[in-house]
Amino acid sequence: MTPYTVLVVGLGKRGLHHAAAFHANPRFRVIGLCDIDPARLEAAAARVGGPRTGTDAAALARELKPDVFCFCTLPHLRLPFIRAAVDCGAKLIAFEKPVALTSAELFTIRDLIRQAGVKAVVSHQHRYGQHYQKVKEIVAGGALGRVHTVYGTATGWMTHMLSHLIDYSMWFNDYAPGVWAMAQAAGRSKFTDNHPSPDYLAGFVQFANGVRGIYECGAGAPDQPEVAKWWGKNRIGAQGTEGFAEVLTNGGWRAVTRSRGYESGEGAMNYDLDMPPYIQQMADWLDDDRQVHPCNFEHACLGAEVMFALQRSAAEGGQVALPLTAVADEQALLKARLPDRPVLVSCEQNRREFGLP
Numbered sequence: 001m002t003p004y005t006v007l008v009v010g011l012g013k014r015g016l017h018h019a020a021a022f023h024a025n026p027r028f029r030v031i032g033l034c035d036i037d038p039a040r041l042e043a044a045a046a047r048v049g050g051p052r053t054g055t056d057a058a059a060l061a062r063e064l065k066p067d068v069f070c071f072c073t074l075p076h077l078r079l080p081f082i083r084a085a086v087d088c089g090a091k092l093i094a095f096e097k098p099v100a101l102t103s104a105e106l107f108t109i110r111d112l113i114r115q116a117g118v119k120a121v122v123s124h125q126h127r128y129g130q131h132y133q134k135v136k137e138i139v140a141g142g143a144l145g146r147v148h149t150v151y152g153t154a155t156g157w158m159t160h161m162l163s164h165l166i167d168y169s170m171w172f173n174d175y176a177p178g179v180w181a182m183a184q185a186a187g188r189s190k191f192t193d194n195h196p197s198p199d200y201l202a203g204f205v206q207f208a209n210g211v212r213g214i215y216e217c218g219a220g221a222p223d224q225p226e227v228a229k230w231w232g233k234n235r236i237g238a239q240g241t242e243g244f245a246e247v248l249t250n251g252g253w254r255a256v257t258r259s260r261g262y263e264s265g266e267g268a269m270n271y272d273l274d275m276p277p278y279i280q281q282m283a284d285w286l287d288d289d290r291q292v293h294p295c296n297f298e299h300a301c302l303g304a305e306v307m308f309a310l311q312r313s314a315a316e317g318g319q320v321a322l323p324l325t326a327v328a329d330e331q332a333l334l335k336a337r338l339p340d341r342p343v344l345v346s347c348e349q350n351r352r353e354f355g356l357p
Contacts (some may be wrong), residue, residue: 001027003026003027003028004067005065006030006032007032007057007060007065007068007070009081010035014049015044015066015072017271020047020048020277021276028282029049031051031052032060034053034054034055035057038055041054041055058084058087062087066090066092068091069093070094071093072096073095075100076101078101079093079100079108079268080102087192091303092120093120093121093122094122095122096120096281096284097167099297100304102328102329103330104327106304110301116244119293119297121285121297122283123295124299126164126168127167127294128273128278129247129273130265132249132253132267134267135172135247138255139240139245139313143245143260144242148211150214150216150236150239151214151235151238152169152216152235152239153217153234155233155350156231156233157219158195159193159196160195162201162307164236165236166215169215169238170306171294173178173238174209176207177208178206178208178305178319178323180205180309180319181204182310183203184201184314185198185200185338186198186343187200187218189356196331198218198338199218200220200221201314202215202217203314212308215335218354219344219346219348220344222346223346227250229250231250232250232268242258242267243256243258243260249266249268250268252265252267253265281295303322305323306329309321312330312346316333316337317328
């Protein structure tokens with residue numbers, strides 16, 4: 001079977017993960033690499049079979065016409081690469097979370113992808129970890145009884161982590177859409193980060209099936225002292241009438257249910273294990289429209305709208321209805337309206353990571 005051709009744009013850590021995983025899968029052939037750093041380009045090309053290289057993504061895409069346009073860039077660079085992928089006729093676009101920085105950008109991207117009829121995948125691939133899979137198995141198997149709550153906490157800041165928390169908790173809830181959201185936020189120091197965010201955001205989401213979502217992200221989020229790696233102090237889970245099950249990104253999983261008692265197991269985020277199935281399922285979807293990728297763009301859009309609704313509520317107050325019917329610049333709203341006073345932290349490690357005295 002002829003392999004699908006791939007262009008990878010952006011060759012930082014995540015771009016190299018993607019390029020190497022595509023190269024390792026016989027269903028794909030990396031035919032192009034793009035980055036603004038020539039030395040980085042040369043080093044990456046040597047690892048993936050010596051494809052064409054360039055510093056202009058749109059020009060390289062027009063020339064090579066890849067089946068898959070993959071880009072791994074900072075979050076302010078989404079729309080131009082989506083346009084380049086659509087313009088070159090790519091069959092599938094793969095890109096990093098978050099989908100967009102504002103709902104205005106999200107709606108534009110969504111229109112482009114839907115009108116072009118192109119498949120798209122967003123890199124929420126922690127779900128391939130054995131500990132995430134085990135929690136999903138317990139929830140889906142009915143051991144929790146009637147699920148009434150899903151939740152996620154992370155000490156990392158919003159634009160890095162909230163997209164993950166929402167997506168995996170919505171996965172546990174079978175992607176029931178949100179109905180409304182309400183939130184608060186605090187702290188301004190991370191607005192200048194390359195993943196701009198309030199220092200802390202916490203809120204609630206009502207989902208269409210009656211399940212409540214609870215989220216905390218940033219300096220005020222609770223510590224997970226059993227997890228050593230700070231970026232892995234993420235807890236995502238579900239509660240029901242007969243128990244709970246939850247995963248810690250770098251701390252395994254645990255559950256207590258009426259029918260099964262107490263259970264726990266190991267697991268930690270591992271790109272070497274998570275990337276191969278994530279990449280293979282792109283080939284499966286390209287082969288067969290019925291084999292929709294678990295990290296598909298439409299699921300990511302549901303989560304992105306929830307994320308923007310939480311931000312709007314934090315900026316403007318009150319509940320925000322979902323789905324969103326009008327666009328906004330949520331980053332600008334938060335920057336304009338959050339008080340200029342230091343965030344209060346939940347633990348000393350958060351104080352250090354947020355550069356607080």
